[in-house]
Amino acid sequence: MPRSTAAAPHKGRGATFDPDNRFAPTRVEAEDDGWWQEDVPERLATEVREERARSALSWNRSPDLPFDRSLNPYRGCEHGCIYCYARPSHAYWDLSPGLDFESRLIARTGLVERLREELAKPGHVCRSINLAGNTDAYQPLEAERRTTREVLALLLECRHPVTLVTKSALILRDRDLLAEMARHRLVRVMISLTSLDRDLKRALEPRAASPAARLRTIEQLTAAGVPVGTLIAPVIPGLTDHELERLLGAAREAGAGTAGWMLLRLPREVAPLFEEWLETHYPERAAKVMSLIRQCRDGEVYDSRFGKRMRGEGIFVDLLEQRFARACRQLGFNTPDAWAAQSLDTAAFRPPRAQGDLFA
Structure with missing residues (x-):
């Protein structure tokens, strides 16, 4: 039986339905004929x-x-952020960008071995790796799989720089490696950071860390000597944009030294x-937000x-830029000192040993 495409909220999930896979040769539409009745489960289990x-x-x-390079330990993300720009990528694995993206995950195995091989190639040019560029490397699955930690250990071994963007407090588990790096x-x-409103956060990013937990993460990483910045993203016009200054102030108080922002992408x-x-969570704001x-977005x-997809354009965007x-100035x-503290060293890179090479 095909998975339901009908819209229905699930506790702990962001999406309310599974849109059709755009690569599928056929599509299924639900029709109420008055006979079939299906109880929508309150919770949707995660499959890996x-x-x-x-x-x-x-x-x-x-x-x-x-x-120019990134590494992604997982496909899909259990955080379930409804706005996640990576959702469409799930269609490449014959899955839906909706509920499938946050409940039917793919864990990549053998990743550290492949990375070791690629870093050991004679032609490898050392530049910072972004971990991860698509889905969060510290999503809940990482607590069990520990792939991100193994990647960091290898990068530390061969003195290879890395950048991380996350909304998870699980990164604190690895502060020993991060402090050494x-x-x-x-x-x-x-x-x-997206919002300081806990109720909005629970609906918007159901399984991501709370705002308070993210601010504690900034504070504790800073205390460990790790250079930390904040990314106010996404800024959602009519829903979260009024929090811009408060978010920046909270992050600065926690110890963040640099800041950036991005507009909602759809x-x-x-x-x-x-x-x-x-329409499900904020029907009274839906028309204004859209x-x-x-x-x-020039009417779209x-x-x-x-140059446009991250920031947009127009009067509203200009006001956001000014704010x-x-x-940031205030x-x-x-x-310059904050950016200097976050500069990374590519000159110390040393290619890793091949697996089993006792004489390297």
């Missing part, structure tokens, strides 16, 4: 399958990104998922052009 990694690093040439100028961490299937989420989003819900810049974010 394994995929043997054929390579470790993914490469990009995007001018919008400050890195920081001593060698090999790591920079960005903690993502590529492909994310747009209908987000609109359905709005109107503001279109004002920032999304603009994929480089962000002013708050709070002391992004000073």
